[in-house]
Amino acid sequence: MPRGPEDHDGYASSLEPTAFGADRRLRVLVVEDSVLDAQLVEANLADSQLGPYIDVQHVKSLADAEKLLAGETFDCILLDLGLPDGVGPQNVNYLRERNRKIPIVVMTGDDRDESGLRAIHYGAQEYLIKGQVEGDALTRIIRHATERNRLVMELEALREREYFLATHDPLTNLPNRQLFRDRAELALAQARRHDQKVALCFIDLDGFKPVNDIYGHAVGDELLRRVANELAHEVRQTDTVARIGGDEFAILLMPAGGRSEIENLAQRFAQRISDIQRVLDHDVHIAASVGVALYPEHSHTVDELLQHADMAMYCAKGARDKSVCTYDEKIAEAPASHARLAVELGKALNSDQLLPFYQPWWDIDEDRMAGVEVLARWQTPNGELIYPDDFLPATDNSSHLLELGKRMLTQAAQQWVRWREQNIVPPRVEVNLSLRELREQSYLEALLEASERAGLPASQLQIQISGRDLLRNRDTVTGNRIGYLRAQGVRIGLGNVDINTPAALLAPWQIDSIRLSRSWLPHDAAKGLNGQGRVLERMQEVARGKQCDLIVNGVETDSHYRTLREAGCRYLQGFWRAPASDGTALARLLRQAR
Known part of the structure; x- marks a missing residue:
């Protein structure tokens, strides 16, 4: 310590x-x-x-x-x-x-x-x-x-x-923000004299708030102390680890090595934190998003280093497949790029260039399509398809997010009615909502009204919320909104859930399905699940206890299918059976499945 x-x-x-x-x-x-x-x-x-x-x-x-x-x-x-x-x-x-x-x-x-x-x-x-x-x-x-x-x-x-x-955090005994700045100023001065490199890692904990809310401040405080201890053991005496906010830490590496060496070290920081799975006899599940900025490559002042590392951290937080992000020109241009993209997205919404695609998931026990997840695609005038990861960031602080969600649900509801008119038994429709959308009561009411007007019954609608967002933001408003939707007959799904998520973090939520993130599945499952079998069994027990479906996402190969079937998984989703497609292509798949 x-x-x-x-x-x-x-x-x-x-x-x-x-x-x-x-x-x-x-x-x-x-x-x-x-x-x-x-x-x-x-x-x-x-x-x-x-x-x-x-x-x-x-x-x-x-x-x-x-x-x-x-x-x-x-x-x-x-x-x-x-x-x-x-x-x-x-x-x-x-x-x-x-x-x-x-x-x-x-x-x-x-x-x-x-x-x-x-x-x-x-x-x-x-x-x-x-x-x-x-x-x-x-x-x-x-x-x-x-x-x-x-x-x-x-x-x-x-x-x-x-x-x-005056210069240290009383909970963790780490340097506080002011002392960290002082040491960073000295480090840059020394680096200028000796032509050395300096790296700054900005770390934000993912999942800390639910731990604090569910188990209380004693567990939350001990978790922060554990994080401080893990990080302090990973650095040299010449480096500085500081707690600069509630669940934010910063690390100054002086002198710093090459970029790949620094990124590997930042990855170890994230791994050290995610390895903390039990605190004061309670199961916890946290992760870390790490942003890296370098002197003199990216910044020449302490303020620039902090700002750029913070921007890189948010890049890592928004990424699905990595926990470490290093600042670069692309991140620097992101705000301006997002502004330009938001303008173009507004035009695309007005010209009906945003289309719903449908990614099915299957009930392999009954060999039927159990539902379809609605995924937005931006089809440009030249026929190019732009995927959500490339345009959704531009909706974060604009009205486009709400309009896009309403547009996707309306079009999916209309497609559901067309399938039924073609004598096809349509599957349940699932749309994704952000926390911002979920928390606006008037918006939820407008969504349900649009769905009903288009002909989609509430019982055939499922709304999926990101597990990462929901478990990070446990509050009364969110719980009330979920309760309202379920009272209207809408099913609630929790998406992109890490397989190691403790049952206690899932316990407060009234949900109908849990969709596991694809990150835990090995590329080749022919030899098994790489030691994750017991973890999968625990998550299956959680789903049974909550009487909800457990959907395994990212099923791409026959070996995935066979291994998961043997492990007792019932609901599978992925390219193994069918990729996401438009309504016409999915209708053909539905006819084949009859």
Whole structure:
């Protein structure tokens, strides 16, 4: 675990002075090359009232003192300024550098006070003139020096603690945003001088909010501490790991290697986090989106590095097949590109260039098409098909998203009626909604009205919500909207669900189907499921417990089909049986399936 303020050197705070006596002997180290002077000091200490409780050791040089201090501790050092291996106040500095906790009282033969005062400037607590201090006066000087040093050390420890609390996150003990910025500024300055590279990784946790909401803050806090610990163990001493927000972390790599090396390391960060699957006896499922920006390739200031790494992180968050994204020109141009694309998309909606395609899923127990997922395709005037991943980002902050969803449902409902008019038993229709669409009550009412007007009964409609989005955003509004739809007879599907998702995260939701993401399926399933069989069984138990269908997506080969059938999977979707197609092509497939 990263170090906390209590781990830093310093004395425990106490208002009581140290009481020397039978229970606590006073240990004094005399560093004096003159045996006669050392014997005189020892005799004076022995003659004092505290004498029976004083232990004295004598060495003749700084080197001998250093060796002794390496294995023993003392309450005070009486230091001569004229030694064979050191002369003057620098002797104080020499010993202070090796042990700052032990107070030093300087012994000098210079009665003009100059060398003694200079020694105090170097860190001595007191000085005395040889031959002028005896007995109780000597022990009083030693005790005063001991107390002053204790108070100084406590003050320094308090200042260190105040600085630590001001510059570190109190939950994880990691540097906070301000300290991270300071270190990044220093790293860039050093990189400019030495022609080095610097990398900044911006990390956002996916799935933290549901863990916090379902299990409580104690589990959420422990999860953040675990993440901090995992990341801290993955970096070098020259790197910096910081918590800069609620579930946001940043890592400064200095010096940084090549781009592929950095991306591999960023992938390890993401893997370390996703490997955390149990916290305080609770199953958790989190992932990480990591954005990477490089100096001097992408940025020349700390603000630019943070901004570009943040943009890359959102790129990773929006990707379906990767958790790490490195900033590049394409990401830089994305806002302007999205703006241009949004304009073109508006024109396409007005000219009916957005078409529904239908991706069936199958009930292999009954050998029938169980339903079709409606997927939007943009068909340009020259006949080119543009897929959702290439144009949906342009709808995020525009009215096009709502219009597109309504348009797809209306056209799919009309197609369902045409299939029925052709004496084809039409399958259930599933449309995808974003959280933004789901949360707008008036929009949901308009969707259902459009569906009913087109002739599609609510009982034949299923609405799919991204599992990644829903499990990240557990709130009352979302739950109420789902309840409203189900009350109208609409089925609710949870899509793109990771197979390792804990049952507790799925428990609160009233759903009718769970569609697993395709990422867990091996490319060739002829040899089995690569150790995922037990995980699949657990997810099947979850589906049975919720009395909902479990749909396996990404079934592309006969080996997938055979292996999943043997594993007891009933609902399969993928190119293995049929790709997504328009309504006419799907009608032919429906006739063949009768």
